[in-house]
Amino acid sequence: MKSYLKLTVLLAFMLAAATGCKEENEPEGTDFSLKMNFKYGSQNLVYGQEYDYGTDSKIKIELVRFYVSLPELQSAEGNWVPFPNAYFIFQPDNAVFQAGKMPEGNYTALRFGLGVDNSRNVQTDPDAIPATDYPLDSPLNAANDMYWTWATGYIFVKVEGRIDANGNGSYADLDDKIISYHPGVAELYRTVSLSKNINIGNEATQAELTLDVAKLFENVDLLQYPFAHPLNADHPEFATARRMMDSFVTAFE
């Protein structure tokens, strides 16, 4: 009887240890990734390709990069499930975000922060981890060139390009503009919410979104305001960048 009891206790411990190990080493769920497609109006976005801008001008986009923070999927029951990997920088040549393992199920919505949230931004939280102290492969490392090196905090978005104002084929005329938008201020952090049906089964799943870069500037006259690098809310270029960020939220489909 005694040895039977001992065996039972031993088995119980082994079982507990085995399930414990399983939880630690093999997170439940299915590999999930989010792919971003980039377009300009009705065309695919290609760096350096010319697109119409207004009636007379042409535009070339040369850089689009943006931070995504704390993405989550909403289950059919209404619960928000965070991605295990909470940060990513999307850009045309690095457009697939490996989110980690997500629980199987039907999801109906997606939301994420545009920019770097306050908990990770030394601009708002002096105790946040400095941008040099993340591993080199982390999106939050300063090596990603999305950081105010001479000041403090992350640059949320970089969009750069050029405008040929009179559409004559030259980008070096007096009226032509170099476009550079680098908003990097906590007040311009935005949350994007999208309805989207995503079914995650037991095989790796990828969802896709498309960003229309033309929409970023639909409320900004780039010929008048080609440049906005605000790093605080009192900055002269803050209002321009805010218009771009507010449009950014609506530019996904």
Add this chain to the structure above:
Amino acid sequence: MLQLLNSGFVRNQLLFVFSLALWLSISCKPGNADALIIPKGWPVPNIPDDKAVNEERILLGRKLFYDPILSLNQNVSCASCHKPELAFADSVPVSSGANEKFGNRNTPGLFNVAWYPHFFAEGGVSTLELASIAPIHNESEMDFNIGDAVTRLANDEVYRQLFHVAYDTLPSTYTLVRALGAFQRSLISGNSPYDRYLLGEKAAISESARRGMKLFFSDSLACSSCHSGFLFTDFGFHNLGLPANEDPGRFLLTSKPADKGRFRTPSLRNVALTAPYMHNGSLRGLEEVIRFYEAGGGESENKSTQIRLFRLSNTERADLLAFLSSLTDSSAIHNSDYLPLDR
């Protein structure tokens, strides 16, 4: 035993032994600044645990500081602009970097940065470690990327070993900026003739320098209202009336109109070695700087009310110059621990 403990003598003895043990354990605990030689009378700089300095880390930082490996084309090191013989400043108004592009600010000296509360002329960076990113990334300085620099270091057997010895890990952005910080924190200059004079060596500075010292600290000149403390800076931001159109200084950081044209007060230690002067290097020599202040500074808006007209005789001006020159610490300039390793 209880009886013994109740005896006042034994109790006091035990108390003494315990206090001694406690004191010893506290004083024996290795401090984060133990590897630094702090001048007499100066406070120990506050160094957080994760940035603790030791000889191996300083040595690694020193090698990195003089090594062009941190620049894109491997042709510029930190020391290309922060020259040890010039108190880690440069001799030109603005320095040029990896692509022979010029920056827009005069290179600041690096002595005593262990005590600085913020970095750069607008004060936007609060740690020495984070201040290392900008020169590595800036296209008119090293034009590189801190991650690419780490990759380059990780492919170098010597650096792999040095990082292992100093930090027990491979090169990373975490350890790179800390090693550079460790060396920069070790750059201490507090043994000028003026310092020796303060410690009682009356003949360390000339009669003229002593008169200049009185002028410097006088209410009428009020130099020391901003150039205050043991580093001769209040670490505040002031507008001297220099044109703010090209570089609005702290305004870049805060966007507050009152900050237009304000720049951080520089330390005056070793100032005689760091010409030219002002944030843009627009004043060639110290005499020109003194005459600039005599004239009540520049003309731009927002000029600080602390900048007032005053008049000096030729002798007084020479005395003030003699005092400023007494802040040159030749022992620091020639300290072999601060120079390249292969020298």
